[in-house]
Amino acid sequence: MRFYEHEAKSLLKLHGLPVPEGKVAKTDSEVEEISREITGPVVIKSQVLSGGRMKAGGIKFADTPSEAKVAASTILGLQIRGQLPQSLLVERKIATVNEYYLGVTYDAIAKSPIILFSDMGGIDIEEVANTYPQHLARTHLSNIEPFSDYKAKEIISSLGLTGSDLMKLTSILVKLVTLFRRYDLTLAEINPLGKLSTGELVSLDCHVDMEDESTSRQLALLNELSIPATEVRQGRPATDFEVRGMEVDSIDPRGVAGRVVEFDGNIGLVIGAGGGSLTLFDAIRNHGGQAANYCEIGGNPSVRKAYELTKLILNKPGVAKIAVMMNVVSNTRVDIMARGVIKAVVDEGHDPAEKIAIFRIPGSWESEGFKILTKYGVDFVDRSVSLDEAALRAVNKVKAK
Amino acid sequence: MFIKVRITPGTISGRDLVKKLVEVCPVDIFAEDEGDLLIVEENQDECTLCNLCIEAAPEGAVQIIKLYED
Numbered sequence: 001m002r003f004y005e006h007e008a009k010s011l012l013k014l015h016g017l018p019v020p021e022g023k024v025a026k027t028d029s030e031v032e033e034i035s036r037e038i039t040g041p042v043v044i045k046s047q048v049l050s051g052g053r054m055k056a057g058g059i060k061f062a063d064t065p066s067e068a069k070v071a072a073s074t075i076l077g078l079q080i081r082g083q084l085p086q087s088l089l090v091e092r093k094i095a096t097v098n099e100y101y102l103g104v105t106y107d108a109i110a111k112s113p114i115i116l117f118s119d120m121g122g123i124d125i126e127e128v129a130n131t132y133p134q135h136l137a138r139t140h141l142s143n144i145e146p147f148s149d150y151k152a153k154e155i156i157s158s159l160g161l162t163g164s165d166l167m168k169l170t171s172i173l174v175k176l177v178t179l180f181r182r183y184d185l186t187l188a189e190i191n192p193l194g195k196l197s198t199g200e201l202v203s204l205d206c207h208v209d210m211e212d213e214s215t216s217r218q219l220a221l222l223n224e225l226s227i228p229a230t231e232v233r234q235g236r237p238a239t240d241f242e243v244r245g246m247e248v249d250s251i252d253p254r255g256v257a258g259r260v261v262e263f264d265g266n267i268g269l270v271i272g273a274g275g276g277s278l279t280l281f282d283a284i285r286n287h288g289g290q291a292a293n294y295c296e297i298g299g300n301p302s303v304r305k306a307y308e309l310t311k312l313i314l315n316k317p318g319v320a321k322i323a324v325m326m327n328v329v330s331n332t333r334v335d336i337m338a339r340g341v342i343k344a345v346v347d348e349g350h351d352p353a354e355k356i357a358i359f360r361i362p363g364s365w366e367s368e369g370f371k372i373l374t375k376y377g378v379d380f381v382d383r384s385v386s387l388d389e390a391a392l393r394a395v396n397k398v399k400a401k
Numbered sequence: 402m403f404i405k406v407r408i409t410p411g412t413i414s415g416r417d418l419v420k421k422l423v424e425v426c427p428v429d430i431f432a433e434d435e436g437d438l439l440i441v442e443e444n445q446d447e448c449t450l451c452n453l454c455i456e457a458a459p460e461g462a463v464q465i466i467k468l469y470e471d
Contacts, residue, residue, distance in 0.1 A: 302447055303447050305444050305445065335450075339402075342402075343403075343446065370470045371467075371470060372403065375469040
């Protein structure tokens, strides 16, 4: 779950991290009023769940309340990567003498959290890493052992910071790591962290992502930040297809039919099981296939859930065939999946033998499932056919159509 | 479409037995209507083939028919 900037800053503020004076507005008149309260130049920032706001014109500066109103009016009508702003953040404009980058995220390869620090804030950290690697320090941290001030000081000082700057940056980094761990974040990033002429540090912009699976145990924080726990946040608003996918998942508590994501291809995917979805989606692409969707079905869903998900995917415009594929399953029943998928195909007026490019779900109750698939003439394979091979067969069938 | 639950007429009588069948089915295939046993048609395909209903009822009273095995 990605936080809007104003929510991320509220989180930082709750934990004693310095953020600029500011308020959230919904209209240009509110922006004018807030600008008047701040007394002085302000920055008006579009609240969208996307980067690139400055380049897109979603961040503007204003010296007077009337200028702020005009700027707000422009930003409110400005789409950034397909998103209109949810609100505007109005903050005091701050002059800096130096800018830093501080981030905590996960290193998927090392399978542990990583801290990134740079004395070149305000630009993409990837650009710093590629062009000025000597200005980027990084260190992994344990998920188990406590994080110490010493470790924070070590990484800050590795770029030559000393004295007051070292002490202040260390304190901020320790707090950032603390909230990263406490709130199950996958990203806590301050960029830039501005240094004022007084020596004070202020978080001028920040990004916070929370692990989706943790929202149920972080309800207190979400409530404090007025974020509905059921709200889905991603880099763009959910499409109607994706919203209907969420509805399918909520029809009963059995199993999961989640993370339905819309793409514009012609192969409908009913996929899942133990990381199988990502592997299968990649395999489809690697073999030159065009997926119509992504999804994760598993956890022994009901027939109805498999049925509704299949129906949703079948009815997506452009879907030529569906591929039903999973890892070897122990907790999802093959026969239950077969019933749900075939029932949907038949109810939608299709021949399962034609519409299902391949059915590759080996595992629990597979002999019963294979009887059903045989009865309806569906091309199915067992575990002797790899996920990759199954994906290739599906792609070839759709191409041959 | 896949599963048909059949009750042999006259074999399920008494409120306790009806309640027991309603209770044991994990996917709500049975319901009670004023002491009578009803089969919820739309739930039949959810049958998990657990046989709990067969075990709860007198021998031969409940039959689970796999329509894909005809």
